[in-house]
Amino acid sequence: MAAPLSVEVEFGGGAELLFDGVKKHQVTLPGQEEPWDIRNLLVWIKKNLLKERPELFIQGDSVRPGILVLVNDADWELLGELDYQLQDQDNILFISTLHGG
Amino acid sequence: MFGLPQSLGDDKPEPEMPCTRQPPADVAMAAREEVLALQAQVAQREEELESLKQRLAAALAAEREPESEQPAPVSPLPPRASLSRDEILRYSRQLVLPELGVQGQLRLAAASVLIVGCGGLGCPLAQYLAAAGVGRLGLVDYDVVEMSNLARQVLHDEALAGQAKVFSAAASLRCLNSAVECVPYAQALTAATALDLVRRYDVVADCSDNAPTRYLVSDACVLAGRPLVSASALRFEGQITVYHYGGGPCYRCVFPQPPPADTVTSCADGGVLGVVTGVLGCLQALEVLKIAAGLGPSYSGRLLLFDALSGCFRCVRLRGRRPDCAACGERPTVTALQDYEALCGSSATEKCRSLQLLGPEERISVTDYKRLLDAGAPHLLLDVRPRVEVDICRLPHALHVPLTLLERRDAESLRLLGDAIREQGRAVPEGAALRVYVICKLGNDSQKAVRLLQALPRVPELASLRVQDVAGGLMAWAAKVDGSFPQY
Numbered sequence: 001m002a003a004p005l006s007v008e009v010e011f012g013g014g015a016e017l018l019f020d021g022v023k024k025h026q027v028t029l030p031g032q033e034e035p036w037d038i039r040n041l042l043v044w045i046k047k048n049l050l051k052e053r054p055e056l057f058i059q060g061d062s063v064r065p066g067i068l069v070l071v072n073d074a075d076w077e078l079l080g081e082l083d084y085q086l087q088d089q090d091n092i093l094f095i096s097t098l099h100g101g
Numbered sequence: 102m103f104g105l106p107q108s109l110g111d112d113k114p115e116p117e118m119p120c121t122r123q124p125p126a127d128v129a130m131a132a133r134e135e136v137l138a139l140q141a142q143v144a145q146r147e148e149e150l151e152s153l154k155q156r157l158a159a160a161l162a163a164e165r166e167p168e169s170e171q172p173a174p175v176s177p178l179p180p181r182a183s184l185s186r187d188e189i190l191r192y193s194r195q196l197v198l199p200e201l202g203v204q205g206q207l208r209l210a211a212a213s214v215l216i217v218g219c220g221g222l223g224c225p226l227a228q229y230l231a232a233a234g235v236g237r238l239g240l241v242d243y244d245v246v247e248m249s250n251l252a253r254q255v256l257h258d259e260a261l262a263g264q265a266k267v268f269s270a271a272a273s274l275r276c277l278n279s280a281v282e283c284v285p286y287a288q289a290l291t292a293a294t295a296l297d298l299v300r301r302y303d304v305v306a307d308c309s310d311n312a313p314t315r316y317l318v319s320d321a322c323v324l325a326g327r328p329l330v331s332a333s334a335l336r337f338e339g340q341i342t343v344y345h346y347g348g349g350p351c352y353r354c355v356f357p358q359p360p361p362a363d364t365v366t367s368c369a370d371g372g373v374l375g376v377v378t379g380v381l382g383c384l385q386a387l388e389v390l391k392i393a394a395g396l397g398p399s400y401s402g403r404l405l406l407f408d409a410l411s412g413c414f415r416c417v418r419l420r421g422r423r424p425d426c427a428a429c430g431e432r433p434t435v436t437a438l439q440d441y442e443a444l445c446g447s448s449a450t451e452k453c454r455s456l457q458l459l460g461p462e463e464r465i466s467v468t469d470y471k472r473l474l475d476a477g478a479p480h481l482l483l484d485v486r487p488r489v490e491v492d493i494c495r496l497p498h499a500l501h502v503p504l505t506l507l508e509r510r511d512a513e514s515l516r517l518l519g520d521a522i523r524e525q526g527r528a529v530p531e532g533a534a535l536r537v538y539v540i541c542k543l544g545n546d547s548q549k550a551v552r553l554l555q556a557l558p559r560v561p562e563l564a565s566l567r568v569q570d571v572a573g574g575l576m577a578w579a580a581k582v583d584g585s586f587p588q589y
Contacts, residue, residue: 012338012406012408013335013338013340013406014335014336014338014366014371023408023411051509052505052508052509053508056364064360064361064364065356065357065358065359065360065361066356066359066360066361066364066365067360068355068404070417073415073416073417073418074417074418075355075417075418075419075420077420078418078420078421093417095340095406096364097333097340097356097360098333098334098335098338098339098340099309099310099311099312099315099333099335099365099366099367100221100310100333100334100335100366100367100368100371100373100378101218101220101221101222101223101307101308101309101310101332101333101334101368101378
């Protein structure tokens with residue numbers, strides 16, 4: 001049984017517009033059988049935070065192309081992507097890449 | 102360090118002073134004469150200035166090379182052995198930096214930088230590179246200067262509106278530093294030209310504004326073995342990183358798959374603050390200068406995020422080079438440049454995407470709508486733009502309900518819509534049906550709104566109505582019907 005986790009979830013680069021324009025969310029993930037990883041964090045976000053057009057954020061069980069996921073300011077690819085196990089007080093940043101100039 | 106000039110205007114002749122012993126009436130008359138004389142001189146100078154601007158614009162236009170697929174060749178810059186007396190004076194403040202010094206300045210003078218895009222990022226970038234004494238700047242842009250560019254594209258000015266951006270930028274840069282060679286390429290970067298062009302330069306800066314060009318520039322840099330300093334900005338945010346430098350990742354390592362076309366927001370749609378592109382363009386110039394001077398960049402394998410609203414800079418660690426990267430991996434599949442517009446499903450040169458969601462029978466032109474309006478045909482005009490755009494300009498008789506609220510099936514908005522339909526319906530004669538027209542800025546969101554309204558069971562008033570959108574939106578209205586209506 002994994003204990004509840006307190007994590008900071010952030011959105012930027014326009015991704016926050018799908019979350020009522022709110023960039024920073026302090027969230028408490030409830031205790032559950034399985035340890036929390038990014039895969040089930042995405043499910044939780046879709047159910048609890050996402051306000052509109054989920055297809056602009058999620059594709060399949062991952063984020064859509066063009067969104068970078070950073071765990072404590074490091075690319076999630078360095079940490080196992082969807083399988084990264086969240087730690088208490090982690091910061092997870094979802095940033096949409098910009099193309100304007 | 103800061104000294105006031107010892108005397109101002111020493112070289113100018115003193116204006117003749119009126120004699121102090123003259124009677125007051127004469128003094129007044131003399132002063133009046135001087136005012137008139139000065140006014141005449143100012144008018145003459147203004148005329149001269151106007152004629153100079155016209156000559157400059159004509160000269161810039163004449164300079165334009167004949168349209169050709171392959172850009173004109175340039176010879177490599179020779180290495181420099183020493184700085185001239187003028188150069189030492191000009192670059193003295195940066196020459197005394199031990200990290201740069203004479204050797205660094207000589208490297209800058211022998212360096213060439215290709216700038217892809219002469220917009221909000223490219224202008225400040227080119228300005229600082231020219232000021233710092235980079236030997237040659239290649240300027241790529243297919244576009245012309247428009248009034249809506251001037252709030253952020255600081256090399257262009259009012260007098261050169263309508264001219265190609267690369268010629269406008271080159272003219273400004275020449276005024277700033279005539280020793281810097283500017284090579285304008287007034288064309289879009291394409292798969293046919295990019296590789297050849299990138300190979301002629303030492304460092305490449307991506308200042309473009311669209312996904313296809315970003316993949317194209319990155320692949321060309323990987324194939325040509327050039328470092329790429331890439332920045333982007335939108336709204337109040339900016340991002341900058343360095344690709345393909347010293348074994349670091351390329352654009353495809355970080356973004357193996359392009360984003361779906363409808364998730365990409367342009368500066369025209371999303372807005373951008375000029376200072377934000379300015380900050381990012383300056384940071385880009387800094388990275389280019391460090392690479393060109395041999396100091397090495399700071400943002401290879403790292404991404405700097407700037408949030409101008411919170412005032413925060415945040416530097417995050419990106420993944421390394423991807424061994425299976427299609428472009429720079431161990432077995433690359435991108436061995437030649439491709440069709441990047443097909444890859445991204447979007448255009449590199451179209452400023453606004455035009456959606457084709459509705460059939461012709463579901464749309465009305467602005468001129469037909471004007472006829473209906475003049476004839477007093479009963480109808481409801483629904484404006485679905487965001488509030489901030491309605492504040493800029495609106496048609497006074499339109500009902501405003503933003504598309505986002507329709508998408509959320511916002512109860513209050515639907516009630517408002519139902520009320521308006523019932524109210525307007527009273528004016529409809531027996532046997533006729535009320536029409537609903539949906540309008541937005543360009544005619545994309547209005548199509549989405551029509552589709553939404555056709556499937557709204559919670560507004561019973563809509564069930565029997567014909568809903569159409571106004572093709573081309575308010576910008577078509579401004580262009581074809583009402584010349585006094587603002588364009589934005």
